[in-house]
Amino acid sequence: MAVCREAVISDDYKGFGLPNRGSDEEVRTLLNADCVRRVSDNLIFAYFYYPEPVNGGRELPFGIMQKCYALLSEEELAASGVLQLRESPLTNFYGSGVLLGFVDTGINFADAAFRNADGSTRLVGLWDQTIERREGDAAFQTEEISGTSERTTADYAFYGREFRTEEINAALRTENPYEVIPSRDENGHGSALVRAAAASEQRTGRIPGQSTGIPAVSTENPYGGVAPLASIAMVKVKQAKPYLRNYYQIPENVFCVAEEDIIYGVEWLLSLADRENMPLVLCIALGSNQGNHTGRTVLSGYLDNVAQIPGVCVCAAAGNEGGSGHHFFGRVPENGYEEVEINVEEGETGFTTELWAVDPDLFTVEIISPAGEVIPRIQGRPTFNRQYRFFFEGGTVWIQSNLYDQSVGTQGIWIRFAGTSAGIWRIRVYAEGEFSKSFHMWLPVTPFLRKETAFLRPNPYVLICDPGAAREVLTFTAYNVAGNTLLPQVSYGYTADDRIKPDIAAPEGEELYAGTGMATAFGAGCAALVFESTFRNAVYVILDTQVMKRVFIASAERDGREYPNREWGYGRLDVYGVFVRAPGRAL
Numbered sequence: 001m002a003v004c005r006e007a008v009i010s011d012d013y014k015g016f017g018l019p020n021r022g023s024d025e026e027v028r029t030l031l032n033a034d035c036v037r038r039v040s041d042n043l044i045f046a047y048f049y050y051p052e053p054v055n056g057g058r059e060l061p062f063g064i065m066q067k068c069y070a071l072l073s074e075e076e077l078a079a080s081g082v083l084q085l086r087e088s089p090l091t092n093f094y095g096s097g098v099l100l101g102f103v104d105t106g107i108n109f110a111d112a113a114f115r116n117a118d119g120s121t122r123l124v125g126l127w128d129q130t131i132e133r134r135e136g137d138a139a140f141q142t143e144e145i146s147g148t149s150e151r152t153t154a155d156y157a158f159y160g161r162e163f164r165t166e167e168i169n170a171a172l173r174t175e176n177p178y179e180v181i182p183s184r185d186e187n188g189h190g191s192a193l194v195r196a197a198a199a200s201e202q203r204t205g206r207i208p209g210q211s212t213g214i215p216a217v218s219t220e221n222p223y224g225g226v227a228p229l230a231s232i233a234m235v236k237v238k239q240a241k242p243y244l245r246n247y248y249q250i251p252e253n254v255f256c257v258a259e260e261d262i263i264y265g266v267e268w269l270l271s272l273a274d275r276e277n278m279p280l281v282l283c284i285a286l287g288s289n290q291g292n293h294t295g296r297t298v299l300s301g302y303l304d305n306v307a308q309i310p311g312v313c314v315c316a317a318a319g320n321e322g323g324s325g326h327h328f329f330g331r332v333p334e335n336g337y338e339e340v341e342i343n344v345e346e347g348e349t350g351f352t353t354e355l356w357a358v359d360p361d362l363f364t365v366e367i368i369s370p371a372g373e374v375i376p377r378i379q380g381r382p383t384f385n386r387q388y389r390f391f392f393e394g395g396t397v398w399i400q401s402n403l404y405d406q407s408v409g410t411q412g413i414w415i416r417f418a419g420t421s422a423g424i425w426r427i428r429v430y431a432e433g434e435f436s437k438s439f440h441m442w443l444p445v446t447p448f449l450r451k452e453t454a455f456l457r458p459n460p461y462v463l464i465c466d467p468g469a470a471r472e473v474l475t476f477t478a479y480n481v482a483g484n485t486l487l488p489q490v491s492y493g494y495t496a497d498d499r500i501k502p503d504i505a506a507p508e509g510e511e512l513y514a515g516t517g518m519a520t521a522f523g524a525g526c527a528a529l530v531f532e533s534t535f536r537n538a539v540y541v542i543l544d545t546q547v548m549k550r551v552f553i554a555s556a557e558r559d560g561r562e563y564p565n566r567e568w569g570y571g572r573l574d575v576y577g578v579f580v581r582a583p584g585r586a587l
Contacts, residue, residue, distance in 0.1 A: 004035040005159045007047035008260065011241045014054065015047045015260050016064050017298035039267060043302055045260055054243045062414035063402050066259045067297050068240050068248055069286040070447040071105070071189050072317040072465065072517035095227025095528040097535055099124065099278040100198050101269035102521075103262050104190030104285060105255065106236030109168055110177045111191065113199040113224075114232060119214035121168040122200065124231045125153065125272045128183040129160035129238035129261055153275055156268040160238065172214045183236060187255060190234060192513040193285055197525035198232055199225035226525025227532075230281075233272050235265035248290075249350030249418055250448050257286055259299045266306060279311040279531040279543070283524040284473075285517030287319045287465030289326060289442045292356035293496040296408045300470035307472035307545035313531070314545050315524040317516040318477040318502040319445070319465030319491035325454025326443040327463050332363070332431035340427040340441060344370075345452035350418040353427075355441045356496070357411040361433035362403070365413060369393055370423025382411060382432050395420030424456070440496055446489075461566055463491035464501045468516075474527070474549045477502040477569060478519035486567055490516055493566045502569040504552050526552075526575040533579070551578050 007013040013034065019042050020027050027044055028036045035047040054065075106128065107114060114122050154162060163181055171180035178184055185191045201224035240250075240258040250256050266282060273280035284303070291297045295304070307314040321327070330338040342353065357363055366377035367388075375388045375397060383403040389396050398416040415427070431437040440462060443449060468475040468491075477490045487508055493501040506519035506526070527548050534543045555578045556571030564570045 004037050004047065007035040008159050008264075011243050012049060012051040013047045014050045014243065015045050015066065017043060017045050017066065017259055017263070018064070020044050039263055039302065040305060043298070045263075054247050061402060062400050063412060065247060066240075066244060067288045067290040067299065067466065068244055068250060068448075069257045069259070069262065069288045069299075070445045071187075071255050072285050072287045072320055072515060072520075093529040093532050095198060095230030095525065095532055097278060098227065098528040098531045099231045099233055099269075099273050099276060099280045100194070100227065100283065100524060100528055101233045101235075101273070101280055102190055102193055102283050103235040103237050103265035103269070104193055105187035106183060106185035106190045107194055107232070107234040108185050108191050109181070109183070110172060113195050115172070115200060117200075119172065121165060121172060122198075122230075122232050123168055123234065124165055124276055125233045125268075126163040126168065126181075126183060126236070127157045127160060127234075127265065127268050128163070128236040129265070130236060131161045131183060133159065133161050153268060153271045156264065156271045162268075169214060185236070189255075189285070189513060189517070190236065193283060193517065193521040194232060194234065195225055196518050196521040197225050197283060198227045198230045198528070201228045226522055227528040230525070230528045231276070231278060233269055235268060237261050237265055247416075248352050248444070248448070249416065250444075251349070254447050256448070259297070262286065262299060263302050266303070270306065270309075270312070273312070279313075279535070281313045281524045281527045281531065282306070282315060283521050284314065284316045284467060285520050287317055287445060287468060289321070289445045289465060290354065291466050292354075292408050292410060292412065292440065293442065293462055293464060293466070293469050294408060295466065295469040295471050295495060295499075297466050300467040303467050304470050304472040307470075310544050312544060313524075313527045313548045314473040315520050315527060316468040316470065316473045316475050317465065317520040318468045318475050318493070319463060320487075320489040320515045320517075321446060321463040321465065321491040322460070322487075322489045324446050324463075324489075325456075325458040326446070326449075327459050327461070328441040328455045328457065329459040329462065330429060330439055330441070332429060332437040332439075337428040337430045338439075340429060341456040342425045342427070342443070343452060343454055343456055344417070344420070344422045344425060345450040346422040348422060348450045348453050350416070350420070351444060351449055351453060352414065352416045353441055353443050355413040355415070355429065355439055356408075358436055358438040358440070359410040361431060361435050361437055361439070362411050363413065363439055364401070364430050364432060365399065365415075366428045366430075367397060367399070367415070368426040368428070370421055370425060375399070377428070377430060380432070390420065393421040461492045462494065462496050464493050464495055465491060469495045469501055471499065472545055474504075474523065474545055474552070475502045475569070476516060476520045476523045476573075477505045477567070478508040478514070478516045479505045479568075479572065481507050487514060490567075493569070500564045500569065503549055504556055504569050504571060504573050506573045523573060526573060529575055530578055
């Protein structure tokens with residue numbers, strides 16, 4: 001365990017998510033890995049001691065590199081039918097008995113919005129991946145356990161620190177709870193998500209007969225979040241290692257998360273739900289433009305499996321890439337090339353872009369700098385790996401092409417700009433195949449780039465971020481209730497393999513963090529209400545993400561538009577309609 005803990009934390013170790021069904025020892029021997037940690041039957045993370053910086057190149061193909069994820073959030077209760085569910089004597093749902101799990105920037109656990117009327121916490125667990133563990137912590141001395149069936153929550157929280165309900169309540173009894181549990185949400189994004197999904201209702205005073213020793217609290221929100229009686233669990237996810245930031249040229253001041261830490265966080269939440277014997281609704285408000293937008297990254301594949309577990313609903317955000325100019329769709333003409341122009345804003349220190357072939361075509365590229373320096377096309381070489389330095393303008397460009405990317409099965413070309421000049425860069429794309437000769441290109445998500453760095457002739461569609469593009473997850477876009485209009489920044493679908501995403505639209509959330517991340521938190525709260533009904537009234541015998549998706553779609557509000565569509569999916573969320581309009585159901 002100690003080796004794996006160090007491997008996950010230290011930048012000297014590089015980790016890769018790989019599909020593998022062999023035993024852990026067989027994998028460790030085959031790969032000569034320093035640590036192998038199994039996540040599921042067909043997914044392991046392998047770690048290697050590799051202290052050198054990673055700039056791209058032959059030693060590490062871009063297809064196996066971990067993806068990096070950014071935050072996706074920047075009168076709703078009545079519009080989505082939540083208040084009707086509370087006020088009806090036949091429903092009266094508040095999310096009781098359901099666990100809402102978040103992997104995000106943390107939670108300010110002492111806030112009144114996350115506490116019961118008697119002042120005690122509503123959190124059943126908090127795992128802060130960013131805190132150094134101490135020698136007294138529960139999992140500090142645990143040994144590596146093969147497989148998953150015998151692990152406890154402490155085994156899953158094998159780095160950072162895990163805090164349980166009793167520890168949080170003990171902290172709340174003190175004058176300064178954050179001195180006892182030094183875990184805060186400095187960003188505010190995670191706390192905002194939980195408020196939207198599950199903030200406590202307004203209350204004042206101490207309930208009769210309470211003897212917790214915890215000061216009473218009051219909130220200013222008369223209605224609270226969507227599911228104000230749901231239990232809460234939060235993973236404060238650590239940020240990606242420096243080598244990944246450098247590899248993708250992500251600025252140091254931007255919140256950025258690696259796949260492994262999200263997956264480990266979900267693992268812990270699943271174990272917590274099992275320990276508490278509760279259904280689990282996962283809220284993932286993180287997203288990435290890396291990959292070919294068909295939902296086949298390591299994270300998407302993992303969440304697809306999780307989404308099929310009975311008693312679990314996985315909710316993901318569509319993304320806030322609308323109007324960003326970060327997607328290009330091209331088709332190479334006969335005996336010619338398609339020219340892709342990227343405007344790079346002054347002050348942009350580096351970035352990456354990815355080209356993905358529409359199967360089964362193959363492509364090669366040449367690049368022309370703003371000053372006219374040329375990286376020549378490598379004729380007939382759809383698989384290549386080169387670094388180029390610019391004489392006049394300075395900076396380097398890495399070009400790496402995989403004939404067939406192991407994760408998605410189509411050709412991918414990865415281009416990394418480091419220290420290059422501002423201006424208009426031209427990428428000429430040549431077709432080596434003889435089929436549709438079509439391709440997609442994406443720039444990183446908005447938080448990772450300066451505002452004016454964009455394609456000059458962008459395509460506004462196929463911008464659903466990973467893991468929102470995953471097949472099985474429930475993907476939300478965001479709309480404004482007052483105007484009944486989508487937010488201008490939301491990502492439009494479909495996926496690159498033409499599957500319908502987003503699934504449904506939910507209210508945008510609070511102004512500071514408005515976006516699809518907040519809409520996902522709202523939708524997750526609604527899913528908790530449906531789960532509550534399941535266990536109270538046995539409405540659905542087996543309820544997982546797919547069933548939740550079906551009932552939300554069946555009961556959605558739709559106007560005169562043609563549905564489904566690339567903007568709204570199947571319509572606007574109406575959780576009350578799940579009980580009064582869904583086929584075959586009547587109250």
